[in-house]
Amino acid sequence: MKKVFLTRELPPKAMEKLRAHVDLEMNIEDRVLRKDEIIEGVKGKDGLLCLLTDDIDADVMDANPDLKIIANYAVGFNNIDIEAATKRGILVTNTPGVLTDTSADTAFSLILATARRIVEADSFARTGRWMGWGPLQYLGKDVWGATLGIIGLGRIGKEVVHRSKGFKMKTVYWNRTRLSA
Template identity: 40%
Template sequence: MAPPPTRPQARPRPKVIVTRRLPQLVETRMAELFDVELNLSDEPMTAAALADAAGRCDVLVPTVTDEIDAAVFANSGRLKLLANFGVGVDHIDLGAARAAGVVVTNTPGVLTDDTADMVMALILGVPRRLAEGEKLVRAGEWNGWSPTGMLGHRITGKRLGIIGMGRIGRAVATRARAFGLTVHYHNRHRLPAEVESALEATWWDNLDAMLARVDIITINCPHTAETHHLVGERQFALMQRQAYIINAARGEIVDENALCEALTAGRIAGAGLDVFENEPAIDPRLLDLPGVVLVPHMGSATFEGRQAMGEKVIANIRVWADGHRPLDQVLEGWA
């Protein structure tokens, strides 16, 4: 008699460590699928804790608040996948990850509309002095309407300069056109003619030339070695005095000290910032300057966006655990 067929053994579930609290549905699904260790306190992990976690898991799920440097990979023999909860990966030493044989994934495409909405809110809010008006009301200092009270500037008919014309930059351009702004952009590569035509966008291969000609500048490029302090003292000197700058990308792209000096000297009219160079620390000068709107890195903070990010992370882990290349692998050429 032939022996009964053997049932294939279940593949062991990967050990996954998550560095911060994620949406509850995401955490619950992870618990169903993986051997997961959650950070229920939501306290940011120290460098030592991150290094320890990397040595105990197959998959680490970090966020933008985690500095994943070479030290994290130094004793991470077990770690094989870094499934980043977020799009930007400038907090991850990608070279060290490659050297350690760790695959890195991110969550592109799911935060485009949320971030573009925040950019548009800042484009509207700064020239119209919404934050100043709100503070005036809360302080009990508003004495009623007057013909010259809280005057700002309309945005219709103004020129918008977009630095970085990827998914988010194009989404901002679409919104800006609906508000009557003329779109200009600077990008490493010029967009196809049909895309430029649809957005009615003018390309500038020279950033300085664009900065000198637009009324509002919005930064929508990633933070890299090439874009670090892309906008600094020299660039602010080129801008028109009535210009506003909006940043909902990464704080390090703007030299924050140069920004404060430009605002203080009146070389530009105002700024709308969702990110900061040394966040959560903020240059105290920004807190007291008029014409500045400050929000706490909340461009992607929607329930829908966070849920979609979590689903991307889970999908990347599952595809990797099944022995396939994750859909959102950041670096090319890895097995």
């Protein structure tokens, strides 16, 4: 069975699958590991399963010349020195697309919460200052029919635009390359 070091616990379903297929050693604390702790953890392992909060550079890779794979539990991989991994023949993987809908939902939720002043109104009510309805209290702005500006129309940006259609929003965007209509 392959030996893998995990820098931080993952959701239960993922942990169950990992434990069934690899000899797993992991950080049991819910915190980002220091570089020296990652270096110590990766020694003698076939693989490293890390998160976007972990800086995986040549020093980490050099701690174990037998390291075969670095799996990043993240959409991107800018936390990993790809050039160093390539030089050492270490395969680097990531999880593209897994958080597209989740991120778009969160972004649109924040748009609604900001426009409607939800956080302010919640705080106002929870601190006992709300004494009843008032015509000007925390009305915020309408989202319906508003103009939405998006910077970066990648997977997530496109999904935010898709959600905005339900609110009949006009969309403007900036992207490095112009997209067809």
